[in-house]
Amino acid sequence: MIRNFLTFVFVIILIWGSAIKTGVSFSSFVRGLPNMWTLIAEMFPPNWHYFSYITKPMLETIRMAVLGTTAGGVAAIPFALFSSRNVVRMPMIYYPARFMMNLIRTIPELLLAALFVPILGIGEIPGILAIAVFSFGIIAKLAYESVEAIDTGPLEAMTAVGANKIQWIFFGVVPQVTAQFMSYFLYSFEINIRSAAILGYVGAGGIGLYLNNTLSFFQYDRVLTIIIYTLVVVIVIDFISNKIREKLL
Amino acid sequence: MNQAVINKTPKKPLKRRIKNWTILIAVVLIYLWAFIGMPDINIKDSAGQAIKAIISGLFHPDWGYIYDPGGEDLIHALMETLAIAVLGTFISAILCLPFAFWAARNMSKHQWISNAGKFVLSAIRVFPELIMALLFIKSVGLGPFAGILALGFHSVGMLGKLFGEAIENMDFGAAEALTASGANRIQTLWFAVIPQVMPAFLSYTLYRFEISVRSAAILGIVGAGGIGAPLIFALNAHSWNRVGIILLGIIIMVTVIDFISGSIRKRLV
Numbered sequence: 001m002i003r004n005f006l007t008f009v010f011v012i013i014l015i016w017g018s019a020i021k022t023g024v025s026f027s028s029f030v031r032g033l034p035n036m037w038t039l040i041a042e043m044f045p046p047n048w049h050y051f052s053y054i055t056k057p058m059l060e061t062i063r064m065a066v067l068g069t070t071a072g073g074v075a076a077i078p079f080a081l082f083s084s085r086n087v088v089r090m091p092m093i094y095y096p097a098r099f100m101m102n103l104i105r106t107i108p109e110l111l112l113a114a115l116f117v118p119i120l121g122i123g124e125i126p127g128i129l130a131i132a133v134f135s136f137g138i139i140a141k142l143a144y145e146s147v148e149a150i151d152t153g154p155l156e157a158m159t160a161v162g163a164n165k166i167q168w169i170f171f172g173v174v175p176q177v178t179a180q181f182m183s184y185f186l187y188s189f190e191i192n193i194r195s196a197a198i199l200g201y202v203g204a205g206g207i208g209l210y211l212n213n214t215l216s217f218f219q220y221d222r223v224l225t226i227i228i229y230t231l232v233v234v235i236v237i238d239f240i241s242n243k244i245r246e247k248l249l
Numbered sequence: 250m251n252q253a254v255i256n257k258t259p260k261k262p263l264k265r266r267i268k269n270w271t272i273l274i275a276v277v278l279i280y281l282w283a284f285i286g287m288p289d290i291n292i293k294d295s296a297g298q299a300i301k302a303i304i305s306g307l308f309h310p311d312w313g314y315i316y317d318p319g320g321e322d323l324i325h326a327l328m329e330t331l332a333i334a335v336l337g338t339f340i341s342a343i344l345c346l347p348f349a350f351w352a353a354r355n356m357s358k359h360q361w362i363s364n365a366g367k368f369v370l371s372a373i374r375v376f377p378e379l380i381m382a383l384l385f386i387k388s389v390g391l392g393p394f395a396g397i398l399a400l401g402f403h404s405v406g407m408l409g410k411l412f413g414e415a416i417e418n419m420d421f422g423a424a425e426a427l428t429a430s431g432a433n434r435i436q437t438l439w440f441a442v443i444p445q446v447m448p449a450f451l452s453y454t455l456y457r458f459e460i461s462v463r464s465a466a467i468l469g470i471v472g473a474g475g476i477g478a479p480l481i482f483a484l485n486a487h488s489w490n491r492v493g494i495i496l497l498g499i500i501i502m503v504t505v506i507d508f509i510s511g512s513i514r515k516r517l518v
Contacts, residue, residue, distance in 0.1 A: 022393035036388030106503040110467040226361035
């Protein structure tokens with residue numbers, strides 16, 4: 001009871017302190033509301049002609065997500081195996097592999113893209129690379145968790161009949177996790193489509209660049225077109241991907 | 250009758266084979282399209298130098314930036330990022346409650362009501378928080394408050410979905426027992442419903458907080474407060490030592506938060 005009370009007090013202090021630190025004031029929110037309404041009013045009606053114009057960057061965005069997720073997913077396979085305690089029985093290997101994965105997952109995709117743009121130049125390539133690195137982190141983590149949860153029966157049977165390590169992995173481990181791996185791959189693809197749509201904001205290709213341009217030229221009707229287009233694409237892809245994932249598992 | 254059964258059985262594998270082939274061809278086509286359209290990788294001549302500068306910058310972070318009495322330093326920016334995440338998560342945890350009850354299948358008599366709630370939540374979820382931040386910047390101005398509002402509204406989509414699922418998984422036995430023994434609605438809610446869903450709610454809120462910390466770190470790119478703004482300035486100015494210390498700060502902050510939040514969540518569930 002006392003502990004609950006102390007936790008409660010701690011949370012209140014945390015929220016209060018955060019509010020002071022960030023200078024939150026609801027009066028400024030209320031005062032700002034009319035501005036927001038004018039902005040939203042300026043967005044309507046959306047510029048329908050702009051749809052055909054942004055189809056190409058939209059496809060580019062999808063392509064970035066496809067290529068990036070694939071590269072990240074393929075790179076994640078060996079890492080997922082190296083991080084699993086039941087495949088590699090040496091802490092010397094699986095602890096560093098996990099450490100690297102955790103390190104990669106801490107950096108948000110947009111920051112990765114912002115970091116790659118100066119190296120690789122403005123365009124799709126840094127975006128694809130950022131998506132690849134990020135999905136590598138997610139897929140490798142989820143995959144190694146399911147590798148660690150596999151049934152040991154087939155593995156023991158294979159060891160008993162004298163399978164070597166490679167055969168053991170290919171016929172004992174891989175068939176048990178393929179469906180889950182594909183599901184994680186699709187899940188990360190869903191996330192990547194959303195982030196690919198904003199990566200262009202830092203110069204990493206795709207529709208985000210157009211978002212940035214139209215916003216800086218105050219063409220809010222076009223901004224709304226881009227938002228609607230992105231939402232439709234994301235919802236359609238989420239729907240397809242969800243259906244496939246339901247079938248997989 | 251028997252003949253019909255025998256004739257019917259071999260058909261299924263063929264159907265399945267056609268389906269598998271269709272999927273395979275579709276995947277191959279998608280990849281062909283993706284690879285053909287891929288731009289050439291033409292690395293700039295300066296790339297080697299840039300990589301060298303970045304790596305040396307990451308290994309020689311600008312330690313002086315960590316603390317500066319003037320307030321323009323790493324610690325302050327990271328604290329602001331955390332504060333944005335705390336308040337954003339707090340707002341969304343409260344805002345999402347009605348949505349969660351709306352979307353929960355066992356809370357409404359008609360299926361379409363909960364479906365509508367689920368659709369609204371997924372629409373909120375797919376709306377990028379960066380764009381939401383831009384909208385709020387227009388209304389409350391540049392600064393952390395816009396980031397808080399963006400995170401607070403965006404997270405409603407995910408938290409509402411997770412809370413709704415927690416409500417759907419609830420066991421109604423306790424609530425029925427209380428109603429049967431004469432408890433009123435508030436008593437039922439307080440003694441049967443809340444104790445059941447509270448651990449899940451808190452756990453999901455903490456999970457969302459972990460994600461929000463990462464999001465808060467990028468909101469500064471559009472000017473919504475936090476560590477993102479100094480990072481993008483450092484990147485544009487090619488001051489790699491500073492980029493190095495900021496990345497280090499983000500990595501440490503996220504790791505520590507994940508660790509603390511993860512160990513609390515383990516105890517909760």
